[in-house]
Amino acid sequence: MIKVTWGQILRWRIERQFLGATRGADAVAVARRLGGLHAQLAASAVTALDLRVTGGATAESVDEELWGKRRLVKTWAARGTLHLLPADDLPTWVAAMSTRSRESTASWLRYQGVTAEQMADVIAAVPDVLGGEPMTRQELADAIIKATRHDDLREPLTQGFGMLLKPLAFRGLLCFGPPRGRNVTFVAPRQWLDSWDDVDSDAAIDTLTLAYLGTYGPATPEEFSRWFDLKPALAKKAFARLGDQLVAVEGGSMPAALVGEVAQERPVSVLLLPAFDPYTVASMRQADRVVTGDNRAKVSRPQGWISPALVVDGRIDGVWDEGTVTPFVPLARSIRSALVRGFPGVSVAD
Template sequence: MANINLTWPQVLAWRLAQQHLDKPAPHDQMLAVVSRICGLQAQVMSAAALALAARVADATPDDVAAALWTQRTLVKLWAMRGTLHLLPAADIPLYVAAARATRRNHMRAGWLKYYGLTSEDMAAFLEAARTILSDQPMTRAQFSELVVAQIGAANLTTALLSGWGSVLKPASYHGYICFGPSQGQNITFVQPHHWLGDWQEVAEEYAIA
């Protein structure tokens, strides 16, 4: 293959274009843009809205809220690097399959010991998350209470109530938990399969290829 000589301005222009930062995409391409850039980092929701507005013409925080809670075309969950992202609903099975195949810290002895858990506790928690949550939003406190009651692991309470969500993240990697609309100052969780309705499983081998 022949070498291609590029100037730094050409390289930088290409990178800006790939991120849709050279010129805003049409408003009706919002989901396509989010998909192409592999989601919006959403540890701070206002930052996610700002990142979208920089890439999509006339995109507003209200557009983000509508896509998340009314249209359900965007989903907020723990994904890459264990951080919160907004991802298109259609892409969620792909990201879940990749996370399930690659993010397995929660099965390491050191991680389990730090949280005072056993591998059996974690397996029971994942099953509880899968079965307890539905498309009806549930606060963190409500979810934690039901999990502890179902699996009898009172030592999970503190970790489940932690704002860091460290113990909750493995459930996100398995596609068992994502965020629902807040109830006042309280965040809520729902079960992605029920929340989205149309879930097409993706093979892990394909997701990480």
């Protein structure tokens, strides 16, 4: 086992996530390194990119990557939540996500108000009704109902959280298209994107495991399983297959090729991260080591809300909202000064 401190690990994570001295070359490079950008809140995804991309990012530049250049794709991915992924990586993500089978369980079907036959008919119909031309949620629902003759599917197909659409995304049958006014649209990725090469599921899981450990490591198979929403047995098999490429570090495993970076000296970093920032989201699996004090509930709140966070040297030392930072511990004068310099207009609550 390699001996490193958690302070070293957290500072290494900051650097690996383009929050330290190095920025990502572009939005695609950042999305790839982070395992996707959480996009439940579009503004948070833009802010997360702006912090990490050379030259910054705007809502307009992100839209251009999504709908103009089509180098990013918006879909349901890790943990079944909305993410922006590199378009070139989508076949790999789909190969790994297609191992999910929750939609075939009786409890899931009952909760969604559909039968196994109806769900199977929806999955079979979508490749015939959805192509490269964007369709609104209502248009897609109409087309599926016409194809399946299941008139009672309208409500589950059009509900805002898209629960019936997520299994389609996991199979690579749909992703988001450009919005039409205030309406979201969907397209078939294999027709929307320039190319698509199918990937073996084990190879895909191994690729995503290495990428995850190279950004959020060290971690255990169970932690990777929870972060991705992968069956625990499949995560354990991936770690076993990758054994000679990994090294044991306190708290889990990480890629052997990157271990030498962990102990490098790095300057103090003081960051204000947006809601749902990938750094904060991934940190919740090890909150006892990353969040200062007994404050996890202030960071990971009810209904899956992840608060904007004050991060000092990789440790979550507070939360912030509307320009006011609420620290979990008294802040050193140097940290307060760094906040004032780096984030003009921000105040610190007493």
